[in-house]
Amino acid sequence: xxRKSSTMSAGSQGGLPPASISMPEILKDAALWALVxxxxxxxxxxxxxxxxxxxxxxLEPRALLVAITVAAAxxxxxxxxxxxxxSRPKRVLFPPLDLADHHKALxxxxxxxxxxxxxxxxxxxxxxxxAIKWIDNFGVQILIYVMLAWGLNIVVGLAGLLDLGxxxxxxxxxxxxxxxxxxxIPATVPVLGPWAFWICLPLAGLLxxxxxxxxxxxxxxxxxxxxxxxxxxxGEIIRIVLINWVALTNGNAGIQTPRITFFGLPFTSRSGExxxxxxxxxxxxxxxxxxxxxxxxxxxxxxxxxxxTQRMRRLPIGRAWEALREDEIACRSLxxxxxxxxxxxxxxxxxxxxxxxxxxxARQGFVNPRSFEFMESATILxxxxxxGMGSLFGVAVAAIVIIGGIELLRELDWLKSIxxxxxxxxxxxxxxxGFAMVLMMAWRPRGLIASREPSIxxxxxxxxxxxxxQEGHG
Amino acid sequence: xxxxxxxxxVVEGLTMRFGGLIAVRNLSFSVGRGDITSLIGPNxxxxxxxxxxITGFYKPTSGLMALSTEGPIDADAVATLTASSRxxxxxxxxxxxxxxxxxxxxxxxxxxxxxxxxxxxQNIRLFPGMTxxxxxxxxxxxxLMRASGLSLLGLFGAESYKRAxxxxxxxxxxxxxxxxxxxxxxxxxxxxxxxxxxxxxIGRAMCTDPVLLCLDEPAAGLNPRESLALNNLLxxxxxxxxxxxxxxxxxxxxxxxxxxxxxxxxxxxKISDGTPxxxxxDPKVVAAYLGVEDREVAAVAAEVGL
Numbered sequence: 001x002x003r004k005s006s007t008m009s010a011g012s013q014g015g016l017p018p019a020s021i022s023m024p025e026i027l028k029d030a031a032l033w034a035l036v037x038x039x040x041x042x043x044x045x046x047x048x049x050x051x052x053x054x055x056x057x058x059l060e061p062r063a064l065l066v067a068i069t070v071a072a073a074x075x076x077x078x079x080x081x082x083x084x085x086x087s088r089p090k091r092v093l094f095p096p097l098d099l100a101d102h103h104k105a106l107x108x109x110x111x112x113x114x115x116x117x118x119x120x121x122x123x124x125x126x127x128x129x130x131a132i133k134w135i136d137n138f139g140v141q142i143l144i145y146v147m148l149a150w151g152l153n154i155v156v157g158l159a160g161l162l163d164l165g166x167x168x169x170x171x172x173x174x175x176x177x178x179x180x181x182x183x184x185i186p187a188t189v190p191v192l193g194p195w196a197f198w199i200c201l202p203l204a205g206l207l208x209x210x211x212x213x214x215x216x217x218x219x220x221x222x223x224x225x226x227x228x229x230x231x232x233x234x235g236e237i238i239r240i241v242l243i244n245w246v247a248l249t250n251g252n253a254g255i256q257t258p259r260i261t262f263f264g265l266p267f268t269s270r271s272g273e274x275x276x277x278x279x280x281x282x283x284x285x286x287x288x289x290x291x292x293x294x295x296x297x298x299x300x301x302x303x304x305x306x307x308x309t310q311r312m313r314r315l316p317i318g319r320a321w322e323a324l325r326e327d328e329i330a331c332r333s334l335x336x337x338x339x340x341x342x343x344x345x346x347x348x349x350x351x352x353x354x355x356x357x358x359x360x361x362a363r364q365g366f367v368n369p370r371s372f373e374f375m376e377s378a379t380i381l382x383x384x385x386x387x388g389m390g391s392l393f394g395v396a397v398a399a400i401v402i403i404g405g406i407e408l409l410r411e412l413d414w415l416k417s418i419x420x421x422x423x424x425x426x427x428x429x430x431x432x433x434g435f436a437m438v439l440m441m442a443w444r445p446r447g448l449i450a451s452r453e454p455s456i457x458x459x460x461x462x463x464x465x466x467x468x469x470q471e472g473h474g
Numbered sequence: 475x476x477x478x479x480x481x482x483x484v485v486e487g488l489t490m491r492f493g494g495l496i497a498v499r500n501l502s503f504s505v506g507r508g509d510i511t512s513l514i515g516p517n518x519x520x521x522x523x524x525x526x527x528i529t530g531f532y533k534p535t536s537g538l539m540a541l542s543t544e545g546p547i548d549a550d551a552v553a554t555l556t557a558s559s560r561x562x563x564x565x566x567x568x569x570x571x572x573x574x575x576x577x578x579x580x581x582x583x584x585x586x587x588x589x590x591x592x593x594x595x596q597n598i599r600l601f602p603g604m605t606x607x608x609x610x611x612x613x614x615x616x617x618l619m620r621a622s623g624l625s626l627l628g629l630f631g632a633e634s635y636k637r638a639x640x641x642x643x644x645x646x647x648x649x650x651x652x653x654x655x656x657x658x659x660x661x662x663x664x665x666x667x668x669x670x671x672x673x674x675x676i677g678r679a680m681c682t683d684p685v686l687l688c689l690d691e692p693a694a695g696l697n698p699r700e701s702l703a704l705n706n707l708l709x710x711x712x713x714x715x716x717x718x719x720x721x722x723x724x725x726x727x728x729x730x731x732x733x734x735x736x737x738x739x740x741x742x743x744k745i746s747d748g749t750p751x752x753x754x755x756d757p758k759v760v761a762a763y764l765g766v767e768d769r770e771v772a773a774v775a776a777e778v779g780l
Binding site for chain 2: 308311312314315316317319320322323325326327329330331332333334335336337338452454455456457458459460461462464465467468469470
């Protein structure tokens with residue numbers, strides 16, 4: 001084949017290696033790789049410290065290992081350049097999710113039906129014993145994160161304000177419930193004891209919203225990185241206060257909280273109260289009843305967040321949030337008070353975080369500061385970003401994938417039979433999590449749902465490509 | 475000479491200093507009610523700085539900017555207001571009601587909301603990820619916010635809010651028609667071609683129902699046909715809506731054709747002020763734009779003894 005014709009065919013069909021790259025160039029490239037491999041492997045592999053029989057530390061040289069690594073890098077690169085076809089057109093592994101309009105409306109609805117039926121399906125498939133794990137560890141756990149991510153989505157996805165301390169509001173909600181239900185109500189009006197959760201739920205939301213506003217004031221003028229750092233610090237401050245204000249929070253030891261009741265009726269009786277099972281003869285154990293009840297409570301709370309968010313997007317305040325994300329200066333030129341707009345976004349996000357926190361406190365039966373570390377904020381933010389900022393459906397799918405994935409890793413105990421008894425798959429979850437994030441960002445940098453639904457339209461509603469949507473400047 | 479008889483906006487002794495640089499020095503001019511007023515001058519003359527001061531994006535170092543949404547500006551009323559600590563006096567507290575405003579004391583969003591001054595930007599600032607229609611609806615934020623009962627009524631889907639949205643959509647439709655973008659109402663603003671984006675920004679500013687519309691180089695980057703359409707749009711705005719227009723423009727064909735009043739700045743100082751014809755023939759303006767002739771240079775050199 002002549003040189004000319006092969007170059008042309010490489011350009012047009014992409015099936016052949018480009019002839020324009022010469023052998024010396026490939027060798028040079030492979031040598032460079034070998035050099036990098038040498039530089040990396042020398043400090044890591046060349047010597048091994050060992051205790052000899054005299055209990056002295058001795059260096060064991062391992063030149064062969066280094067040589068093998070360098071050779072592998074050299075020949076690997078050589079073969080890659082010779083036989084891999086870099087001119088092959090890039091395959092799109094994950095084409096954009098451009099569902100047809102009727103599918104778009106259908107997917108969330110089918111999802112909701114599935115969510116409502118989930119406990120029943122789990123019961124039928126796995127029986128009483130297995131169902132608790134699926135309903136509680138998977139269902140409730142995932143829905144808490146869906147709710148948190150939807151709450152954070154208002155701040156990050158709609159208003160474009162990067163908040164790295166969202167877990168602070170979750171903590172405020174959880175501790176509001178814990179302190180009021182465990183200390184305040186028993187000391188003042190013990191009659192209300194069984195109703196503690198329902199009393200604390202709105203209080204937790206309001207207190208968290210209040211703290212959201214308090215955080216909002218100092219960060220109003222901050223943008224981008226500065227905003228992220230201050231919100232990060234706020235999350236840590238709340239956690240450290242929780243650890244150190246022992247008189248109020250019992251520090252690291254945490255607070256035992258009363259269990260959730262079925263609108264006043266306990267599931268299990270501690271001192272002979274009438275339980276739910278006494279009144280309504282239900283099949284199954286009280287633990288199953290409680291799990292199913294918890295599941296429907298968090299499902300209702302999460303759906304409340306979704307409905308309120310969808311409605312707010314069609315209200316002037318929601319449009320102002322999105323306009324703020326798109327261009328803050330233009331907002332001000334149109335008479336929009338950006339201070340109030342930012343504060344309401346922080347407050348709404350915090351409100352939902354607080355509600356989720358109160359639920360968390362009631363579900364765990366125990367709160368301590370370990371549950372509110374920075375890792376939680378990072379996970380919630382990762383869910384929002386992976387889901388596609390602003391899209392409720394995408395965020396919910398991302399929460400299922402990430403939280404469900406982490407929980408699934410705990411299920412992989414059979415791997416011990418392959419890798420030995422000391423292998424714990426759950427230890428690798430951060431590694432896999434990180435790897436999945438890198439892949440996602442490489443293939444779908446705008447998240448799972450990379451388009452935006454307009455809030456109003458004259459004719460047919462058309463999705464807006466993520467290419468036009470701004471990410472906000474903080 | 476309407477700008478002297480019935481001014482909408484009076485600027486007096488406006489100075490804006492950035493550290494050691496004086497961008498605008500002791501500038502005084504008036505904008506006549508119902509006029510198209512052009513602010514022209516070479517690059518770096520301080521035109522956009524004046525705009526940013528009027529619309530509250532900069533706080534001027536010193537100076538007075540008084541705007542009366544209805545009725546003439548009464549010097550006594552301005553003096554009384556200046557002596558007080560208030561920012562404005564309104565007939566009643568309803569937003570959009572007639573009143574006298576001291577712009578140098580007001581924050582930017584309040585100038586847009588209460589004094590009803592709208593503006594566009596030299597580098598277009600749309601909401602690119604929102605549709606054309608959404609851009610026009612966001613501009614009606616304040617009336618809609620009131621109608622939604624600070625979101626509470628709207629959250630529960632009150633009829634009054636739905637009616638307010640329908641009214642806002644009607645206003646948007648009207649301006650879509652005027653800026654010739656009805657067919658693209660549901661497209662992302664960021665997807666529009668440049669000329670359309672310029673018109674959309676003007677339409678969006680008009681949706682705030684302003685008494686004064688400040689346009690920063692609206693004809694920049696437009697082809698001759700688009701430029702002509704812009705002239706007609708600006709005349710429509712002035713004649714049918716009674717909105718006064720203050721514009722910065724380099725395109726002299728636009729300026730001279732549609733302006734009622736021209737103010738010329740150079741190095742932050744006003745060098746000429748008058749009708750387009752008088753400004754065109756002002757030797758100072760000619761010198762600022764074209765430089766002085768060699769003969770004059772020689773005369774000046776002789777004068778200083780070179």
